[in-house]
Amino acid sequence: MSEEMMKQGVLVRGFGGFYVAVDDAGTEHILRCKKKFRRMHISPLVGDNLLFTPGEGEEHGWVEEILPRRSECLRPPVANVSLLVVVICPSPEPDLLLVDRLLVRARLQGMKTAIVVNKCDLDETLVEDIRRQYAGADCPVLAASAKQKNGLDDLRALMTGESCCCLTGQSGVGKSTLLNALLGLELETGEISEKIQRGKNTTRHAQMLIHDGIRVLDTAGFSLLELDAKMEPDKLRECYPEFAEHEGCCRFTPCMHDREPGCSVTAAVDAGEIDAGRVERYRLLLADVRETWKQRYN
Numbered sequence: 001m002s003e004e005m006m007k008q009g010v011l012v013r014g015f016g017g018f019y020v021a022v023d024d025a026g027t028e029h030i031l032r033c034k035k036k037f038r039r040m041h042i043s044p045l046v047g048d049n050l051l052f053t054p055g056e057g058e059e060h061g062w063v064e065e066i067l068p069r070r071s072e073c074l075r076p077p078v079a080n081v082s083l084l085v086v087v088i089c090p091s092p093e094p095d096l097l098l099v100d101r102l103l104v105r106a107r108l109q110g111m112k113t114a115i116v117v118n119k120c121d122l123d124e125t126l127v128e129d130i131r132r133q134y135a136g137a138d139c140p141v142l143a144a145s146a147k148q149k150n151g152l153d154d155l156r157a158l159m160t161g162e163s164c165c166c167l168t169g170q171s172g173v174g175k176s177t178l179l180n181a182l183l184g185l186e187l188e189t190g191e192i193s194e195k196i197q198r199g200k201n202t203t204r205h206a207q208m209l210i211h212d213g214i215r216v217l218d219t220a221g222f223s224l225l226e227l228d229a230k231m232e233p234d235k236l237r238e239c240y241p242e243f244a245e246h247e248g249c250c251r252f253t254p255c256m257h258d259r260e261p262g263c264s265v266t267a268a269v270d271a272g273e274i275d276a277g278r279v280e281r282y283r284l285l286l287a288d289v290r291e292t293w294k295q296r297y298n
């Protein structure tokens, strides 16, 4: 294939073995993947930068090359995210262990993070609580109500200038509704189930929306997430910015900040300087990571 015929674009969505890429001029191209990718066990992710040969007329084109990724996740399955925006809300109830897992994974991938507390029209106290818990986490906490169109300017300002933002979180928190309000779109949204207070997984696949210089991914909600099975227990505490100033201040070095005597992090929790819940959840994740690490050769 001659080089001149190739174009570059970003993968914005996939459907049934086809991929849709948008080129620099904003034109959409329908593509299929060459067999060599399957042989290499690589599949393109939404957010990937691609080199492709456009199809002629009604014919689809071909993905020729996936350019190097600056980050990749499998949950949600997306590439090249620079800012991960975790959306929570009063109902369905927030799962902060899931939030912390997402923040850890983002940090390991070099992404910036933010938390948006949506549906503030239902409960305006939640955002204050979350701001307090994540005060030292290097993660801005924004208040929003997609329904009342509040907080959208802050969210837009946060996303402007990012190469690619990604909204993630449980089903039913209002990710698609937020993007509709923010970008004037009509993405499908779904009621949450009254009986179990859970979303109904309305968004099924990740897709990239490009609008007013903002590139943002709407993704499918989920509630289960594992940390990387190859993660060393030592790495986890580096994902908590609130611990940084305590490194080297504990009685033992290294200290995992897991209830060792003379631990500076425990002292900071007792003094109310670091949120107790956040540290408690860190310790749960640490136990998890240690268990997985122990079994890594089994």
Ligand SMILES: Nc1nc2c(ncn2[C@@H]2O[C@H](COP(=O)(O)OP(=O)(O)OP(=O)(O)O)[C@@H](O)[C@H]2O)c(=O)[nH]1
Pocket (backbone or CB within 6 Å): 118, 119, 120, 121, 122, 144, 145, 146, 147, 148, 169, 170, 171, 172, 173, 174, 175, 176, 177, 178, 188, 189, 190, 191, 192, 199, 200, 201, 202, 203, 204, 219, 220, 221, 222
């Ligand atoms: N009261 C209130 N309801 C909201 C708000 N934002 C979204 N909702 C409602 O929450 C429900 C779920 O919204 P979606 O946008 O479909 O949620 P989602 O996060 O995209 O869910 P999945 O696609 O399943 O992951 C819908 O009934 C929305 O109308 C809000 O700010 N306030």
Ligand SMILES: [Mg+2]
Pocket (backbone or CB within 6 Å): 175, 176, 177, 188, 189, 202, 203, 218, 219, 220, 221
């Ligand atoms: Mg959705």
Ligand SMILES: [Zn+2]
Pocket (backbone or CB within 6 Å): 250, 255, 256, 257, 258, 260, 262, 263, 264, 265, 266
């Ligand atoms: Zn310690």
